[in-house]
Structures are given as C-alpha cells and as structure tokens.
Amino acid sequence: MSEPAPRSSYANGSVANIVRSLLVIGVIVAALIAIVPRVNSVSQPPVDVPGASVEVAKESGWPIERPVALPDGWKATSVRYVRSTGGLMTWHAGYQTPTGNYIALEQTKDATAAWVEAQTNRAAHTGEVQAGGRTWGTYVRSGKVQNSLVHRAQGPTELTTIVTGTGTFEELEAFAGTLRPVRTS
Incomplete structure (x- = not known):
C-alpha cells in the first residue's frame, strides 16, 4: 500500500x-x-404608422388622421387602436421629435369631457392657436411637462383630435400641421 x-x-x-x-x-x-x-442602446423595431392607420380606418370606418411628410428626425415609436377612458376606442400614434421630446396623436369619436381630461392629464385650458387650418385649444399641465392641443369634433362625421406630449407648443403645432386624413383605397 x-x-x-x-x-x-x-x-x-x-x-x-x-x-x-x-x-x-x-x-x-x-x-x-x-x-x-x-449593449449601449436599445433599438425597437420600426413602427408602421401608415400601414396601421389604413387598417384602423378600414376597421373603424372613422376618418382618422396621421402625420404626412414629417421633417427629418421624427421617429414613430408607437401605434395602437385600443379602448380608453369611458370605453371609447382611441387611435394613437406616438413619435419622438428631433429634439428628443415625445408627441402623441389621440383621436376618438364622440369624445367625452372625461376622455379629453384623461388624454391631457387633467391639464388646464390656457388659450387657443391656429395650426393646420384648425383652431386648437391649448392645455398645459403644471407640475409635469405635458402640453396639449385639443381640436373638438365640429360635427358627427369628425373626430376629436388631441396632439399631446413633452414637446414644445411649436413642435405640437408643426406636428398638427402635418395631419392628413387616411385614405383606405
């Protein structure tokens, strides 16, 4: 051993x-x-606002809008058609501005005061501006950076449209000026 x-x-x-x-x-x-x-940065897959808008317009029968010919530097970040405040179906398209701010388009039919209040984050009405051939109410949320433009439907064939986010009013107005009806044919 x-x-x-x-x-x-x-x-x-x-x-x-x-x-x-x-x-x-x-x-x-x-x-x-x-x-x-x-990974230094996370990139998300491209968002197809034009394609989604055509599908939503066909499905809903609504005269929804989307931005057309945004200047260079704008990036689509989100798109959806979902039930929102008060059970109202809402068309949403979100964008990042060239300066890094966020701007969203929100549209619905037969908007209620509660829906507008929810989309503007209970912001105070501060005045009016002209953009894209329409009169928009301006809303500012104090204590939180959120500016909004609200165009209320003028008749039964029109949607209430809100352009809202962390963008400046100049960015919101420029965005509102690019909104065009979605063609389904």
Missing part, C-alpha cells in the same frame, strides 16, 4: 489562503466582464 500524498499547506483554511482565493476569483470575474459585449 502506498502512502497518501502529503496534505497541502493551502488546504489548511487560513485567512491568507481565503484572501488569495478571492483575489483569483475576482480577477476571473473582471476578465469575464471585460470581454463580454454590452
């Missing part, structure tokens, strides 16, 4: 051995962190 190998002095469990082990593990972890690639 052969004699067992002598026991290593590193197996004695001293504080110095624990510190050396932790240092080795730390070097390995640091090396792994250094070589694993990290």
